Amino acid sequence: MNSFTSQPWFWPALGVIVGLPLALLLLNELHALLARRGSSYAKPVALLRNWVLPACAVYLLVAQLEQADVQATWSKIAATAFGFLIMLLLLSGANAALFGAARAGSWRERLPGIFIDMGRLVLIILGVGLLLSWVWGANIGGLIAAVGVTSIVIGLAVQTAVGPVIAGLLLLFEQPFRIGDWLDTSPAKGRVVEVNWRAAHIDTGNGIQIVPNAMLATGSFTNLSRAQGAAYQASATLAFGPDDPPGAVGAALMSVATGLPTRLGSLPAKVVALGEAKYKVSVPIASPADESRTKALLLHRAWYAAQRAGLHLDEASPDAETAKTYVESQLQRVAAGLGLGEDAVAAMAAHARQLLYAEGEIIQPVNSIPEAVGFITAGSVGLLVYAEDGRELSLGSIGVGDYIGGTSLTRQRMITGVVALTDTTIVSVPRDAMNAVVQNNARLARQIGEVIEMRRKGATDALAEAAAGVR
Structure with missing residues (x-):
């Protein structure tokens, strides 16, 4: 073996047979990464991969012919070039036949690109060895043995580092997730934005978390995008x-x-x-x-x-006494604005309630019949209506001092809806209590009727404009 490895052509040939495919594999991964990121360095790397390295390999091989004991004729050189081209053609044809028209979900479609590149590497080594044997009559048995021994030594030396990579590649072959899926893993939860042979890149909303494929392969995670139900x-x-x-x-x-x-x-x-x-x-x-x-x-x-x-979320108890005091004080202000006396305040306060709404909550749905008149004491609400095509039309907003649900007194269906624009507090007075107050105050009854008609007209005009716009 020592005499074999001492030949002047051994190490250059070994560098071409083993080093060239490995270098091409690494440059291919680097080029793909730079291309995904839109880097300007992708083109120089492609030039290095496609032309510079192959030309360097050819130079190294031809240079050894000057020191070899074989006669380098033009026919052998031509046969070598022809054989090399045939090898490339066969590799390209096999790639097109196996993976060019792979069906979605098949093992050919799921096979990671690095496995394909490794297969090409083995075939290139075998092809170059056969060319050396058939065309130049070289004894490649010792070279194959040397490469095998070298592979075993390198494998034992880097088994700790290579093991997780192989586990990650097997994970990519299984493809339990794709780009765009949402994963819930022990180190991160978010959307997968990139997957390569080494790691998955997960957008957590606060940055990109790099999770090694080996960690996903040996641990457990949840693919949130593959729900079994309808949603x-x-x-x-x-x-x-x-x-x-x-x-x-x-x-x-x-x-x-x-x-x-x-x-x-x-x-x-x-x-x-x-x-x-x-x-x-x-x-x-x-x-x-x-x-x-x-x-x-x-x-x-x-x-x-x-x-x-009146429920106790997280065992929190609504303070009924505080709510009652708030209702009475706010109805005093409402009565002052409407010109009502103490008797009216007492009649409303006896049955009124304080209602709290969060921003965005629907207070009164469209086409509903309100059961109470609600006086806005904090926040603001929006009036809305829905067009025939389902579009939501805004009719403006009202705030503190205004009221909603006037149609509860006439038992008419509301064509408008009411939504809380901010966290809102409403003092709600039931229909019967409000009726008793309105019957004794003609001016208030007329005012409520005018507000009802004004809002109804605003909703009708908005619907007519929307219908005209559609036509």
């Missing part, structure tokens, strides 16, 4: 007081979940009692990207819904 479910668990009626809790939470803007309109939300006064709310959403916002809105609005329903 991805954003879930949250809420705890109420043990004395809160389950029916009332379920109705309040269902109302909140149904009104969330991120919910898929065609799919229903779910509320499940878990026991021990805990309830799980599941909301169907379009993507895991909406999960964080959905849960934040759900928890935010659930507190307001619990306050309105």
